[in-house]
Amino acid sequence: MGTATGRAVLLTAVLGSGMAMLDSTVVNVALPHIGRDLNAGLAVLQWTVNAYMLTLAGLILLGGALGDRYGRLRIFVIGVVWFALASLLCGIAPNAGVLIAARALQGIGGALLTPGSLALIQAVFREEDRAAAVGAWSGLGGVATAVGPFVGGWLVDGPGWRWVFLINLPLAAVCVPVALKYVPETRDPGAGGRFDVLGAALGALALGAVTYALIAAPDKGVSPWVIGPAVAGVLLGIAFCRVEARRPDPMLPLGIFSNRLFSSINAVTVCVYAAFSGFFFLSVLQLQVVVGWSALVAGTALLPTTVLMLLLSARSGEIAQRIGPRLPLTIGPLLCAAGMLLMVRVDRGASYWADVLPALVVLGMGMTALVAPLTATVLASVDVARAGLASGINNAAARAAGLIAVAALPLLVGMGPDAYRDPAAFSRAFRSAMYWCAGSLVLGALLAWFTVGVTCLRARKPTGEEPSHPETTYHCGMASPPLDPGDA
DSSP, X not given: OOSHXXXXXXXXXXXXXXXXXXXXXXXXXXXXXXXXXXXXXXXXXXXXXXXXXXXXXXXXXXXXXXXHHHOHHHHHHHHHHHHHHHHHHHHTOOSHHHHHHHHHHHHHHHHHHHHHHHHHHHHHSOHHHHXXXXXXXXXXXXXXXXXXXHHHHHHHHTTOTTHHHHTHHHHHHHHHHHHHHHOOOOOOTTOOSOOOHHHHHHHHHHHHHHHHHHHHHHHHOSSHHHHHHHHHHHHHHHHHHHHHHHOSSOSSOGGGGGSHHHHHHHHHHHHHHHHHHHHHHHHHHIIXXXXXXXXXXXXXXXXXXXXXXXXXXXXXXXXXXXXXXXXXXXXXXXXXXXXXXXXXXXXXXXXXXXXXXXXXXXXXXXXXXXXXHHHHHHHHTSOGGGHHHHHHHHHHHHHHHHHHHHHHXXXXXXXXXXXXXXXXXXXXHHHHHHHHHHHHHHHHHHHHHHHSOTXXXXXXXXXXXXXXXXXXXXXXXXXXXXXXXXXX
């Protein structure tokens, strides 16, 4: 940590991941202005968010595998350059079609750089400094997430929404030279076999087809333009599962889901992140379209949730390790659900202090209780050697859940193509959406209570018959019969 190389690796990883984190938060703030400037309907706003998440979720596992094989630094730098060029295309997009295509290209760059940022730290830092480096990377990345809504609002109200994307160019201009000059190349000497390009393509196409059907349904109704893509998405999903089951080296080894704790914790992830994505997509629109706040004020209004997570997440992880994850993973979603139900009161003329802030504080406390134990339980549910795979699958599950939620919620609540231009209609749909999001969180809480064991994060010292690893091993106890030793 005290060397020039160590500082350069940390700076490179933070700048790269910070670009992706910043982009994921600032774009939501700009959506109403994008819609007005491009004279676009709600479907364009949905695709502006979902085109990025679609390619990111579909290719993130492949991006990690490419780094292990061809060099983590090389793939990371390619990802940063790709992301920056796609951001430039977003910033100069003359119409909605070009913007959506550029956002999909951004997601490909994100899939290359996101796994590489943490992999660089894991591969380069010596073991005794690795935890401190990961902590610094996580904390600084959290700052990027926290300032995102504020920066996005300031840019949208100032130079314009296009600068929400163009801001990535100076970050990349600093990141790439530092990486090439100071960061050593690393790769996994054991990485081999063929890349699962077919699996990645089938997975992305399945998600894309279902997403298209959900977004098109409010405008086109029950028509071949909706039914066709929906059926195609289901068939592509079945083909994806068959390909992954038969390949000797699949991108997504389905056997990992035979571990019941891993499967259940990913189901919890889908429930909670679907609700989070739906909330943050619609709440910024509600604050601007209905309440009438500027982009800067609306973006800044959401800061309490992120600030609470930055201040308390480490403490939450410690508590979960001491008392077990079941209680935090049950209480956390329920608090989040309560926060979203409080947002139902937010309408025209709402007060920030009386209406918005209490809801966001309750939501932030729930996210604080939930996120760190959720991540730790994912990693603890599998053998140490498969921790990277488990983390990647969980990340992809969270992205896919957000993708489907942003596509499906307007359909579920009857939000038409021009709803965001009608404050009264949008407000009614927003209230219904908050009930759906709260229901998804309650379902996640029930899954956690009945499937996650109390002792999942309890450290277990190796016995004389077990190999001793420098990493912590965990015993993931459950109410159901115990897992096989290889899955513990």
